[in-house]
Amino acid sequence: METSVHSLLAALWFCLLGLMLAFYVVTDGFDLGIGILSLFARRREDRDAMVQSITHVWDANETWLVVLGGGLFGAFPAAYALLLQNLYLPLMGLIASLILRGAAIEFRHAAQGNSHFWDAVFGIGSLLAAASQGVVLGKLITSLEPGAWNALFTAIAACGVVAGYALLGATYLIKKTGWQLEALARRWALTCLPVTLLCALVLSAVTLKVSLVTSLRWQQAGVLPVLAALALVAAAASACLAATTWTGGHRGPFRAAVVLFLVSFGGLAISLFPYLVPGKLSIVAAASDSQTLIFMLIGIGLLLPVMVGYNLYQYHVFRGKVSTAH
Template sequence: MDNSTHTMLAITWFGLIGLMLVFYVVTDGFDLGIGILSLLRKRREDHDVMVQTIGHVWDANETWLVVLGGALFGAFPAAYAMLLEDLYLPVMLLIAGLIMRGASIEFRHSASRGPLWDKVFGIGSLVAAGAQGVILGKVITGLIPGALSGVFIAVSAVGVVAGYSLLGSTYLVKKTVGTIEQWARRLALLSGFVTVAAAVALTAATWFISEVGHDRWTQPGVFHLLIALGLAAASAFAYIMASLYLGSSNGPFRASVALFVLSFVGLAVSLFPDFVPGKLGIVEAASDTSTLVFMLIGIGLLFPVMIGYNLYQYYIFRGKVVGHSHAGE
């Protein structure tokens, strides 16, 4: 096969990995957000309701991360090696946070140690979300060290934690009733504004500080596409605020998902045609053509199963979680 075929396959896999990342961030993002928000509630009855909203889906949500890691290793081994060399610590923190969450969901039912494990659940969620924010910031800055990069990474971490809190709070609005629902509406407003503020700060930093980002954005057609995505994201944010104010149950979460999807499309446009900005291109990082074809056949068989299973889960466990009659009072 010629170079054009290899290029097409590499770009296809870049898109597929981006799609897997979106699936992971949206599905695992809201249950990480619920874990973070659980740190702000003291009553065990409230924690029971919050965990119950994700109890049947959280483990399947994390399978997208496993598939994402395997796809990155197989399709882009050069990028995998470069990224893991610099991201070893935040990746280990991410894994540690996910382990803490998984263990706490099982052990929180202990009569004597339940409250302790509830705290572990919240801390593990916060660690995992913060680590993902650090990873995102490091990738966007092209793994370049320095004080400005450090500030950028810190804002990225805050933005991811706030964004996951937005997803988590709007999911609680969708799934709970009573005092917890009303509390979640207030938290959604706060986390929404923090998320957008972080996004605006990172966008400005990319334009004014990052030479690679500025060069990419000034390429023909790119800036206009990013403007369109920005306007769509602003509309999604306005819809979140309006639906929260009007008392909608499903609207805030749907608009939050749309906000995240639009943000990741903008990120993909900003990175392309690089995998690591300024250091490694998509085609350079890709495996050989036969490997990409073989993996494409495998993912073509796996994707429908995973997506179908996720959709079936959410369909079966749809509806509000009431919990104890006095939860949150």
């Protein structure tokens, strides 16, 4: 009985961490994407509007990453130790990049008529943060193993995350901005969408070669039909994104991009389960004892509704398009 309860608690925490990671990827993903796209904005007014569109939400978006790290440390300490030991450089790169872009957002306002340096720091920090997350994803799926195929997979994963975040950022700008920047964002979205889909298809195909555990997982009864259904939803979301972007929709592109990310993330979670590190560490083996998991479950049960409610209220208050008049 104790073993079954512990397994249930471990699976529940796997789902909770997946939920928190999904919140982070969607919310911080679009503001990282806006930072990446700012590198391609030539006009100062456009860059100002891009930063203004996330000024009131970017710091709250990153709190999901903090909660995720704390949850991983408490619920799966063995996985926390293994991942930090093998992913030290990309994780330190991620933290440094987030610090740089946060400083750039604040300091660019104090620049005396010349914010080009801080604009560059903002864009490069966002790009490096997204690429670092892609490296972590690629190395995780390849079980932290070295090799040429694994390195190629990791590089494609980094490109896919960068393109995907840029897609989220472009669709968010469609919703939040107007005039020339909105038209530019639509072109960015239509450019990033095929790149994102191509990276996703290549990663899915290469996964069958570089990750034996994941390929075996796909062959288990009931898994492939679920993944096929998610793929159909992703295809529909992609078509909706392209159509609403092309026909002038404002909220549709971002909503479709969020659905595309969520179903892709759901497919990844299904492919990894019941492992945190494929072939090396299962969720049961990595989990803390049952008492710790229950204690943390009470805490997250109180914290999670507050965070979700605050985020929803925040986006409600700052809804609508930004104005660059001031």
